[in-house]
Amino acid sequence: MKIIYHCYGGAHSSVTAAAIHLGVFPENRVPTREEFLAVPFYDCQEADEHGHFFFMGQDEAGHEVFLIARRSRPRVLENIFAGMAGIFSIPPNDYCLVNVMGKVNLTMKLGGFLSRRWGVVRVGRPIVTLGTQAAYFQMVKLVQRVKREIGGYDEGSLLQRQHLSTGRFGRGDPHGALAGGGGTRGQFPEPAVFEYQKGRRGKDSFPGKG
Amino acid sequence: MNIKKEDEGKILSLGKDDLGNDVYALSVKGERGMLYRLVDSFLGMYGIGESELNLIDSGIRDNLYLLAGVFFCRLPLLAPLGRPLILAGLKKHYSRLAQLTAEVRMGLVNLP
Numbered sequence: 001m002k003i004i005y006h007c008y009g010g011a012h013s014s015v016t017a018a019a020i021h022l023g024v025f026p027e028n029r030v031p032t033r034e035e036f037l038a039v040p041f042y043d044c045q046e047a048d049e050h051g052h053f054f055f056m057g058q059d060e061a062g063h064e065v066f067l068i069a070r071r072s073r074p075r076v077l078e079n080i081f082a083g084m085a086g087i088f089s090i091p092p093n094d095y096c097l098v099n100v101m102g103k104v105n106l107t108m109k110l111g112g113f114l115s116r117r118w119g120v121v122r123v124g125r126p127i128v129t130l131g132t133q134a135a136y137f138q139m140v141k142l143v144q145r146v147k148r149e150i151g152g153y154d155e156g157s158l159l160q161r162q163h164l165s166t167g168r169f170g171r172g173d174p175h176g177a178l179a180g181g182g183g184t185r186g187q188f189p190e191p192a193v194f195e196y197q198k199g200r201r202g203k204d205s206f207p208g209k210g
Numbered sequence: 211m212n213i214k215k216e217d218e219g220k221i222l223s224l225g226k227d228d229l230g231n232d233v234y235a236l237s238v239k240g241e242r243g244m245l246y247r248l249v250d251s252f253l254g255m256y257g258i259g260e261s262e263l264n265l266i267d268s269g270i271r272d273n274l275y276l277l278a279g280v281f282f283c284r285l286p287l288l289a290p291l292g293r294p295l296i297l298a299g300l301k302k303h304y305s306r307l308a309q310l311t312a313e314v315r316m317g318l319v320n321l322p
Contacts (some may be wrong), residue, residue, distance in 0.1 A: 051241075051243070051246075051248040052250075053252070069252075073244075075218055076241070079218065079221070080248055084252050086221070087221065088258055088262075104217070
């Protein structure tokens with residue numbers, strides 16, 4: 001199954017929800033600013049990439065997790081996706097579109113606007129990160145609800161007591177067709193392991209750098 | 211055709227052409243670039259060949275007749291006035307649309 005998290009710009013809330021889903025972020029505490037910035041795609045999607053499905057990884061139940069920016073047109077995304085799925089005989093239970101915009105607070109909107117729209121990253125990024133931290137547990141609840149509704153997760157994995165593979169990330173390989181991505185941004189040298197701790201990632205893996 | 215606001219982005223099936231191709235119509239206000247990326251990305255995600263779907267931009271912009279016709283059609287009392295205006299607006303674009311469809315059909319015939 002393909003689980004697709006979508007929001008306005010595909011840079012903050014959908015990335016956070018997808019990261020929670022994949023076990024990159026813990027569910028019992030709010031990640032630090034550094035942890036947010038270490039996640040691929042966080043605060044880095046540009047306007048000319050909106051509408052593109054980005055592959056985030058595969059979860060422990062084998063579902064593929066994607067994210068997409070659909071601006072202020074969730075209905076368009078849902079209708080086009082359903083229409084295309086109908087044309088190519090893809091069953092409705094093969095995909096799940098999750099709107100994360102309901103969990104976005106004003107701080108996130110302001111920070112995201114400054115960082116992504118105006119390009120004032122130095123000011124906008126700390127604000128949007130603060131907003132994401134404030135809305136974090138709501139996103140955790142959303143992801144837990146999605147997992148409950150989809151099924152296929154045992155309780156241990158839901159509560160994230162086990163080591164979870166983060167799957168593959170890659171901007172250059174958004175559909176997961178190539179192992180390891182191919183893009184220079186957002187690659188993890190090794191699978192991240194979480195025990196309610198920050199994963200080992202170098203500063204270079206931050207997508208916004210370089 | 212009565213398309214409501216919540217139907218925006220719905221893909222409408224119009225039938226098959228004489229070559230056996232399925233023909234669909236899709237309307238999205240603005241956001242053309244996003245639509246192309248969405249469709250391309252969808253095909254890539256499911257491993258569907260790009261030749262399976264041909265997305266053609268009609269390139270038609272609303273003229274004054276169409277705009278007025280659409281506006282009047284929204285008001286139940288003025289709808290009878292709106293329809294002829296829409297027809298007049300479409301007639302203005304008809305030759306361009308006919309040429310476009312002819313080119314598309316030629317392109318499909320010439321495909322290897």
